[in-house]
Amino acid sequence: MKPTPINEEIVLDPKRYIVSETDEHGKITFCNDYFIEICGYSKEELLGHAHNIIRHPDMPKVVFKLLWETISQGKNINAVIKNMAKDGRYYWVFTEFESRRDADTGKIIGYTASRKTISKHVTEIVSNLYAKLLEIEKKDGLEASQTYLFNFLKEKGDDINFQNFMENIHKFY
Numbered sequence: 001m002k003p004t005p006i007n008e009e010i011v012l013d014p015k016r017y018i019v020s021e022t023d024e025h026g027k028i029t030f031c032n033d034y035f036i037e038i039c040g041y042s043k044e045e046l047l048g049h050a051h052n053i054i055r056h057p058d059m060p061k062v063v064f065k066l067l068w069e070t071i072s073q074g075k076n077i078n079a080v081i082k083n084m085a086k087d088g089r090y091y092w093v094f095t096e097f098e099s100r101r102d103a104d105t106g107k108i109i110g111y112t113a114s115r116k117t118i119s120k121h122v123t124e125i126v127s128n129l130y131a132k133l134l135e136i137e138k139k140d141g142l143e144a145s146q147t148y149l150f151n152f153l154k155e156k157g158d159d160i161n162f163q164n165f166m167e168n169i170h171k172f173y
């Protein structure tokens with residue numbers, strides 16, 4: 001059973017990274033000690049389970065759609081994500097996703113995510129954008145929310161896509 005979200009933030013140590021690895025389907029195969037400490041689930045509850053175990057209901061679907069479209073092509077991406085701990089509290093992270101390939105075949109065998117804390121200012125802006133995307137998704141569906149996001153990015157510049165927007169998010173604000 002998913003926990004009930006509570007409006008209380010977990011403050012992260014800016015010096016520590018929250019790291020996890022998954023197989024090619026997004027099932028968790030590794031998490032570091034800080035990951036376990038922050039999310040509050042045990043290693044047994046995490047390993048072998050889908051990564052959406054820490055998904056926060058405030059996250060719009062479109063972010064994960066674009067994330068998977070990018071990483072499954074073997075491209076790296078950064079994304080600002082709000083996660084939910086086992087006790088329902090939340091934590092915002094700047095996440096760097098990388099794919100891992102088989103050395104012989106070049107086939108993607110899994111993904112690695114490395115997370116760190118992000119400034120309050122960026123969090124506020126991203127949370128407003130995500131709230132808008134979620135509202136659109138609930139009302140008009142995923143396609144409408146993607147259209148809104150792409151228009152939002154276009155306003156930032158003709159060469160701005162989700163990937164480089166997330167990469168350069170500090171520069172935009």
Ligand SMILES: Cc1cc2nc3c(=O)[nH]c(=O)nc-3n(C[C@H](O)[C@H](O)[C@H](O)COP(=O)(O)O)c2cc1C
Pocket residue numbers: 020021022026050051052053054055056059064081082083097111112113
């Ligand atoms: C390496 C890796 C790390 C991920 N980390 C997170 C994460 O921290 N939080 C999260 O909500 N989803 C994360 N995801 C995305 C999940 O796989 C999933 O797409 C997302 O939680 C949405 O799940 P849902 O479509 O079942 O609702 C990660 C995926 C990968 C491949």
